Amino acid sequence: KPVAPSMKAFSLEMLMQEKREAKVDKIVVPVRKASGGQNADLVDLIEQYPDEIIGLAGIDLVQVDYSLREIEKYVVNGSCKGIVMEPGQDLEPWMANDQKAYPIYKYCEKNNIPIAMTFGGISVPSLRYYNPELIDDIAADFPELKLILVHGGWPYVTEVCQICLNRTNVYLAPDFYFIKSPGCKDYVEAANALLSDKIIFSSAYPVLPLGDAVECYRNSGLSEQALEKVLYKNAATVL
Numbered sequence: 001k002p003v004a005p006s007m008k009a010f011s012l013e014m015l016m017q018e019k020r021e022a023k024v025d026k027i028v029v030p031v032r033k034a035s036g037g038q039n040a041d042l043v044d045l046i047e048q049y050p051d052e053i054i055g056l057a058g059i060d061l062v063q064v065d066y067s068l069r070e071i072e073k074y075v076v077n078g079s080c081k082g083i084v085m086e087p088g089q090d091l092e093p094w095m096a097n098d099q100k101a102y103p104i105y106k107y108c109e110k111n112n113i114p115i116a117m118t119f120g121g122i123s124v125p126s127l128r129y130y131n132p133e134l135i136d137d138i139a140a141d142f143p144e145l146k147l148i149l150v151h152g153g154w155p156y157v158t159e160v161c162q163i164c165l166n167r168t169n170v171y172l173a174p175d176f177y178f179i180k181s182p183g184c185k186d187y188v189e190a191a192n193a194l195l196s197d198k199i200i201f202s203s204a205y206p207v208l209p210l211g212d213a214v215e216c217y218r219n220s221g222l223s224e225q226a227l228e229k230v231l232y233k234n235a236a237t238v239l
Contacts, residue, residue: 002208002212003206004018004205004206004209004210005018006206007206007209012045015205015210018210018211019052019210022209022211022214023214024210024214025052025232026051026052026053027053027054027210028053028055028056028202028235028239029042029053029054029055029056030084030116031055031056031058032058032084032089033058033059033060033086033090033091034060034086034091037058039057039058039073039080042057042058042074042080043055043074043078043080046079046080047079050079054239055080056080056081056082056084056116057071057075057078057080057082058083058084059083059084059104060085060086060090061100061104062092064103067104068103068107071083071104071107071108071113075113076111076113081114081239082114082115082116082146082148083108083113083114083115083116084117084118085101085116085117085118086117087117087118087129087134088118088123088126088129088130089124093124093129095128095129096117096134096135096137097134097138102141105138105141108145109142109144109145112144112146114147114148114238114239115145115147115148116148116150117135117147117148118151119135119149119150119151120149120150120152120155120156120160121151121154121177130153130154130155131156132153132156132160132163135147135149135153135160135163136163136166139163139167139169139170140167142169143167143168144169145169146169146171147169147170147171148171148172148173149170149172149173150173150175150202151173151177152172152173152174152175152178152187153172154174154181154183155181155182157186157187158183160172161186161187161190161194161195164190164198165195165198170198171199171238172187172190172195172198172199172200173200173201173202174187174199174202175202175204175207175208175213176203176204176207176208176213178199178216178220179208179213179216179220187199188220188221188222191226191229192221192222196225196226196229197229198234199229199230199234200230200235200238201213201214201217201230201231201232201235214231217230217231
């Protein structure tokens, strides 16, 4: 697979240059707590590039009260636009509809804070963590809570598309699963028709260089109208 020069050099400056060459307006940067990410570092990054980076604070379920304070600090009173949660990939994995998470969902719904949830993909102890019914439960219990499924609920593509159609508050960010994976054409068909307002471009950088990801989406079979929404408008609406 291609490796971005910025990844090889571990250079933030090169990444921002690649971003501009790919004509990417803004980069959404999530903090991954299980990988050792720190929200304070994200704040420093946003301060360096305030017009180019949208930050999503990392939140886990180790201590719910502490997590709520972090959301207040980094989102409500800070520079981040939403949060990231990773049920199946946290150091202590948990099911997305775990009642322990409900105070966080309630707080985010009340304060109009979108949640990007890693939900789909391969790095998970059991496929059970990606059971689409878990998301359907949350979306039903918190109908005003914006949920963005990072990795697009893959491999349950048809099922999550049904949930997106049925639940107005669920969105899909399939990233590289939109490109060359089983079910990728279903994402394209959904974006061209019933789910034109619910599919969001994402690159999963550094898995794909930014420019390559953009070109893959442009050549995926999306209509011009769908491209405008998927590459920009849908994310702008949610965030």
